[in-house]
Amino acid sequence: MSTSSVSLSPSPSAAPVTPAANAGYALLILTLINLVNYLDRYIVAVALPGIQQEFQINDTQAGLLGTMFILVFMLASPVGGYLGDRYPRRLMVAGGVLLWSLATGASGLATSFVALLVARAVIGIGEAGYGAVAPSIISDLYPREKRTRMLAYFYIAIPVGAAAGYGLGGWLTQAYSWHVAFFAGGIPGLILGALAFFMPEPKRGAMDGPNAETKLPFLVGIKGLGRNAAFWAVTAGYTLMTFSIGGLGFWMPTYLVRERGMLADDSGFRFGAITAVAGLLGTVAGGWLGDKLDRKREGGGLWMSGVGLMLAAPCMYLAVNLKDVGLTFVAIGAAQFLIFLNSGPINAAIVNCVPPAFRAFAMGLNVLCIHLLGDAISPTLIGNIADASSLHTAIAINAVPVLLGGVALLIGARLFRSAVPPAEATA
Known part of the structure; x- marks a missing residue:
């Protein structure tokens, strides 16, 4: 191999x-x-x-x-x-x-x-x-x-x-x-x-069978990871998602106070509660659906993640364009549910498409990418856009990375399917 x-x-x-x-x-x-x-x-x-x-x-x-x-x-x-x-x-x-x-x-x-x-x-x-x-x-x-x-x-x-x-x-x-x-x-x-x-x-x-490589020289592993198109497509989608939700989490409470007239403690409590509930439900649902779809087609969970992000993008856009505050929170909850669907499938795809002997490093490199190009810079960039226009515009534009992240994950699902043997072949 x-x-x-x-x-x-x-x-x-x-x-x-x-x-x-x-x-x-x-x-x-x-x-x-x-x-x-x-x-x-x-x-x-x-x-x-x-x-x-x-x-x-x-x-x-x-x-x-x-x-x-x-x-x-x-x-x-x-x-x-x-x-x-x-x-x-x-x-x-x-x-x-x-x-x-x-x-x-x-x-x-x-x-x-x-x-x-x-x-x-x-x-x-x-x-x-x-x-x-x-x-x-x-x-x-x-x-x-x-x-x-x-x-x-x-x-x-x-x-x-x-x-x-x-x-x-x-x-x-x-x-x-x-x-x-x-x-x-x-x-x-x-x-x-x-x-x-x-x-x-x-x-x-x-859990990968006797033919799985459990020892791999570091430079050989780096060379293989560099050519691993599925890994990089998933990492790109994950990074775009992290960029967007990092900016949303940082600025949304301020937006609710500044442009919707809510009190600071009220906006923080509501946003935090919605994040907890939507995140919990989305993560559990994503794990269950991801396993089910993976059994039907290789990369099915990753395909679900891509579709979820593409559906989350319009929800994020609507969240700052709906006039009613109640509907705004509904849109925020829907967007977060669709985003948190991806927690299990994305990380499962990463560990499944790299050698067992190189998984920890691949996860570490993924963490570096999603933060360095994601939530480490998005609050500042969104703040710059807000200074140039408005916070409303900045958060609305923040839906674009989510949409692009969905596209990247769909590409990753296609690459994953063509590269990884069907799960039933290993059962």
Whole structure:
């Protein structure tokens, strides 16, 4: 089998059809860790007013807390992936979680803005060590026909964890202080990090049959990944989607206050609640439908993702052009549901179209791309468009990347179908 092949799926009748032993325990621990991951990320957003008041920092400096985290996280992710392909992944997960949880607690101990900035950077390192390897572990615990659904369960943690971060962080900051909010945010990770040491360590490619390549020289893997058209098409679609939802999440509450006349706390609560509900329902539905469509046709889940993004684009456009505020929230909810459909199928497509021995690095590289060209720059670019015209226009234009992302995923689905043997051939 060529090491530069797009797919390294097993030969017929070679792949297991049942999950590995203790797969449920590992999936539960990884999902709870992912929830704490996003809880930690969003506590700082609601703690920001108190931090600014205590350290007397302006909005630009406050924004550095988010920028520093995302920059370190995306740059460290390929490194975490490289190590995850070569060393025991459960140790990478446990070490990463413990590191970022200690850094979260250290954020609460910070007595200066610089100390807090360093702590946020360390959180990015810890999360990079975990985020790149967790999907590859799940792919080695579950057979291919179940991966989309299992990865969807894993990614449920994104909307739920974000909502928990807003809720817990807001309550603790209001009732006590932002210091206490960070202390509380670090405790669950310490517990889960300890439990992660007892997760199973599946063999790389365990669910891809005996012909799956489990060892691959790094330069050979890079060469093969560079020619992997399916991987790059999926990454392009994922990046465009991340660009758009990153900008939407950053600016939509402000739009509701500035142009719809809502109160800040009311707009934040409603938008957060819609994100949590639509994200949860969309992620679960996407995992179930993705597995079902993948069994009917190779790349079916990815095709669904592309169609979902193309349908989400007009919903995003309508959200800022409907006069009634209630209908605006309906359009926002519909757009987010259609976008979150993609969490399981997109990530399943990534792990399925690269060699088992190179999955963690591929996930890390994907993380770098979607953030570097996605939500790391979209808030600023949308702000520039808003300064030149209006926030209404900027958010309406933000529907275009979603539409283009849908097109890229449909192209990726076609490339995926032509490169990967049908799932039933490996059952």
